[in-house]
Amino acid sequence: MTADTEHRWGSTLDSVVVYARGAVCRRLARGGVGPDGRVRVTGLPRTLDPGSLRARVLGAAGVRVTEARVEVEAEPLGTEAPDALRREVERLRAAYEAAAGRRDRLLRRIEEVAALRPAPPARKREDPHRRTPVEAWLELAEFVDGRLTGLHERLAEGEEALRRAEHAFEAAADRLARASTAAPAAHVATTVSALLTLVGAGDAEVALELEYGVPGAVWVPGYRLTHRQGDDSGRLVLRASVAQRTGEDWTGVRIALATADLRRGTGLPKLRSIRVGRRQSAPAPSGWREPPPGLADLFTAYDAAGPRPAPVTVGAPLAVGGAAPPPRAAAPVPVAPPPPPPPATLGYGAPPPAPGSAPEAFRGPASALPQPSGARPGGRPRAAGAAPMAPAAPAPPGGMPAAPAAPPAPPAGPPRPKDTELDYAGLVLSGPEEQGGRRGRLFPGAPLDPVAEEYRRRAESVATLPLPGHCVRPRESAGSFDHRFDAAARADIPSDGVWHTVTVGEIPVGLRTEYLCVPSVEETVYATLVLSNATDQALLAGPVEVTVDGDFLLTAALPTLAPGAVRRVGLGPAEGVRVTRRTELRESTSGLRNNTTVLDHGVRVELANRLASPVTVEVRERVPVTSEPDVRIEERADWTTPEDGAGPDRHAPGTRLWRVDLPAGGTTALDGGYEIRIPAAKALVDGNRRS
Structure with missing residues (x-):
């Protein structure tokens, strides 16, 4: 494809979906198509994953994309480069x-x-002492x-x-x-473009959508909660901290946030049936194909042409006037051991293999065959003046040479290719200079663009950024479910590798204020917000900035809320609600012969509401529990036993609850207690019996 036959289109970044690591970008392009149907779409980032490029035609019936590939171009920058x-x-x-x-x-x-x-002048021994010139x-x-x-x-x-x-x-x-990494860091600008071939377009204008994946993008959720005292609702705004170093600035794009892993495989497993009997189903294609016959004869003429001329070394001494340069002592050239046998998979196609054992070419390395004198592996004679082969290892004492280690036996059945050997786009054809077992065959090659790999490695550095306070990675808080959150407005995120805050949208939540106290531990009442998730999406764990009555209160850690879940968020001590706890212990005996010791515990809790609005206070007490059949515990109070929950809602054994509604400026007193009856021959050990 040349510049005269292709049509260059500019593209605009329209939307980005940021995953737990990495992002999928969507670009839009529009233009006319020539008679050959070839189009070059420019503006793609350097960190683009070539295997993720997708292209489709928008709103044009009968027009489709038949080919899409990535090409890298480089051109010098002008004097007005943005540096x-x-x-x-x-x-x-x-x-x-x-x-x-x-x-x-x-x-x-x-x-x-x-x-x-x-520095006084040197004085001789016979000279008299001189007076010191103080003025000098x-x-x-x-x-x-x-x-x-x-x-x-x-x-x-x-x-x-x-x-x-x-x-x-x-x-x-x-x-x-x-600064943004979208600007070139050198005097040469490297551009990435997509080469597309369209069919059925004619001379009409066509709109295209390009989708590709890039590394170097992460996000963590955050929230802002606005609440007014006395109300049963509030505004919970989802905000996300996004950092990206993909090499292109996201300017005015629609942002979506997903908790899925972009690199996780999505292929469905195949459950094979098991048949009982002689007739079995045909084996699935393995992706390997036997090499064509006569492959070794393909390089006969190449070997017969003799060795290739040795390359001229720059800076080597040349002969002057027909005189040869003085000979140099040739350094010994180490010869590497023969390469391992080629893998049992060659990407020649996908027809099923013939049943039976592997072909002869896979039973051992070709370099293990005897080579004629002066020949090098592959059948070509060794060039004159080349370093000799390394001598064989000396025989062990006793005169018997050591037997060479036998190569491992190949596995039975047809060869099973690896994932890298089934990637046909990444296979490289070995040339005639390769060893005899690799000549003319396909093997996985090195990455075609090592510079792009370096760009991707630098982009992945955003994964090591320190998280803001109370932030949790999406994959850690989402659990086994994946969620997506679409931002309500477009946003700008430069490619600078630092955190940027994006407002996603408002989430409807149920909200009420409750006060909680455990006076047996601390005579302090704490204010809490009870959040209930009324949506069909989970609220991920993250920091929440709480604003009450227009004043910023604190930043707390919001736990993960599944759809329909209810959690508490602590707001700190409530100075307007006071609590006081008093206890009383009376010890006596009962029974026919006073053989039972009775420990009567009385508890009195007093509450006072000094706020201008009514409050609901939950008072928690604890009753002792026993595993002895002779010990009985009798309660005398109107408290209730809480329902045993899971995780943070799990209560300790013996927990009892009082729920009291206090009007503005009101007070109340709660009386309760319990009796512990134990045999007189036994006694309580450990613990505070008067608490």
């Missing part, structure tokens, strides 16, 4: 280095001036002090200038590090 931020960083780096150099020179000058000392010493000290004062003032100015230059350089470097 102003990079040039600014280089300029600030040079300014910082210059300021650091001036500061270092001032420090050296200060050291030199501070090292000035008076004082003048030198004044000179040093004055010079040091000026140098230290300049040093303070230089250090301040260095600090400002360092701050400006670090800020610009941070902006460059956080």
